[in-house]
Amino acid sequence: MHTVKERAYAKVNLYLDVGAPRSDGFHSVVSVMHMTGLYDEISVTLDRASHGITLYSEGGFSVPTDRRNLVYRAAELILKRLSLDIGVKITLKKNIPVSAGLAGGSSDAAATLRAMNRLLKRPLSRAALAELAAELGSDVVFCLYSGTALCTGRGEIISPLSHPELIFVIAKTRECVSTKEAYSLLDEYYGDFKSGTAEDAEDCLRELLGFIDGKCPPQRLYNAFEAPMLKTLPDTEALHKKITAHGARYTLMSGSGPSVFGIFDTEKNASECVRALVSEGIFAILTRSAGCGFDI
């Protein structure tokens, strides 16, 4: 039996705009996703002498270990796609907060696809893996690759961008809102969406490139969820202000929240911010942009 270990990195959205719901019920999005160095660890073992998927969960955050877990569903999908009836044993160590807007579940699913394809000696091409990823969820496709990308459609159409090296503080209060609730808050807050997307992909790309050059004004990093969510989550609104007060150059909510990240100029300021937040009982970590390049 052979085991493969894989890291599943958390993403933040450097930009996220949401358009009207489409005929399939998904909202269209324009997003710049960026992989950070916070990661879950996945270890996959195949056993051709047995059957079925067994998932164990460990680490700081608890998740279901049955079909409700995206890791389980990713493993199941690969087995089905390849018509395999073998045993799969997976251990998932959760370091990424759950339901936080950091795509932890999506990244775990993508890591499972990569790990199983490697263990099976790569029967599936990158394109075939991306198809399976899109079936599992919109964010899973970005998480299959690495780095920074412009994500459009329902989030599954990926165009790689250059990958800035950033210093982050990622923090989260105990407040929680499901992605579904976050979208209804968004609908309430903005009323009718004018078009498919409020900003087009070109604007988004320009904003990010301006940001990399250090020319991007803070308000150009944008998340459509931020205003409606901060209005309903007072602790998260306070956290946002605290991170800014600790010297973050930019502070923004990630995804549908409630995680908030700050981008810092120095590791010293970032670590002081983390120390202060942790002393108040808030989950906070210092991390950097993840390195690029998965072995797919």
Ligand code: ATP
């Ligand atoms: P996104 O940013 O893509 O919206 P998120 O960070 O907000 O994702 P997740 O942590 O992926 O949210 O979890 C969302 C839901 O998915 C939770 O209800 C959780 O129970 C479920 N889930 C399924 N599999 C996983 C997993 N491997 N890790 C975390 N959550 C999972």
